[in-house]
Amino acid sequence: MSRVAIVEDHPRLADMVARALAAVGIEADLFLSISEASYGLRQGDYAVLIVDRGLPDGDGLAFLRALRAAGQTAPCLMLTARDALHDRVEGLESGADDYVTKPFAMSELVARVRTLMRRPVALTALVESYGGLSVDPAHREMRCGSFSVVLAPAELQIMLCLVRAGGRTVRHAMLEHAAWGLGEAVTPNALEVTVHRLRKKLAVLDTRVRLRNQRGVGFALEETIER
Template sequence: MRVLLVEDDPTIGNAVRDHAASQGHAVDWATTIAQADAFSDVVDSDLILLDLQLPDGSGVAFLKRLRGRRNMTPVIVLTARDQISDRIEGLNAGADDYLVKPFDLGELAARIHAVARRYGQRTTPIIQLGDVEVEPAERRLTGPHGAIDLSGREWAVLDCLLRHPGTIVPKSRIEDALYALGSEVQSNTVEVYVSRLRKKLGSSHVVTVRGLGYRMDVA
């Protein structure tokens, strides 16, 4: 998944970003409301992790603006506010879950997984790629001989392609997804991971459109 983290505390932000990246998620990190607004305008996030107290404004106000624009990206609120009234305010503004600081990173990972599973079940629970079944919310691939393991970076490329099945995805967008994982992206990085996906999924599903990018053919 592509995660937008909105958090101004560098210690918490680094810990959450690194842990989410270790789980195979691409993370964009905003430390202000202004940066969060900029990310939400240009990046299609799958999940937002939102602090409520930012240097330049309220996370609740940011969330209300998102929902007012009919942006229904799931949101998990991360905050030091532990009053029931604060939880109610966040949930009423459109949050999907609420986690009080300090929290265990394992619990955060479980909450992310639960929210992704709920939303995944509403949209595309299973995607069929020939004889391979993909369950994006569960991050699970199953082929004719059993489970297929993907690395975090392979998942990042697959997620990027599955967002727009049958549509050309520019190479730069895939590079951006890999860069958000904290990995260095060299000139042939995308080609390397596309080649690995073809070996695991079948060569016919990821099509190279020369000079433009790649297309995922779902069948």
């Protein structure tokens, strides 16, 4: 899962962060309050949490402490207007993995998020591979040998999920959450249509990897013996 949760009550700033992350192949869900984020985090997993310190229905640090107490292990980048040393220390001691003060350069925030996504707890690398097939989120492409194809955003997130599963079946709901998140209306056959496009793109590549459908459950990658 390379999707990021942004918990920020300023819609314009949250949207700017989401756009900057999307430019490097990282999709995000936006939550304007702790109550929205609490619901969203119960629906699926996130690779990184970006949490504002000041939220309309509570303190971001208290929210993070509650998440950690409940077993949430995703790395957290805390956003705050407070730049005093004791504020940063309090944030780190509350379970934050990194701390950025406002205003900040968007390029720095993206770099910090990508650094957090490299940590083993996030189960995320910049380039994922399975059976000789590589998925590169930064360039939004799928490669095998000297061949490559460009992936649409939903296709990219689905392939990242499948590659990380290492041949295990990924359920429909998890793939839909990875591809479209919680804020976008999805038609009933959107996943099947996207998987159909991915099968066509896999056929273009010189790869042994195929997409297998476990009817009624989900999809998985499998490596065939012969191409």
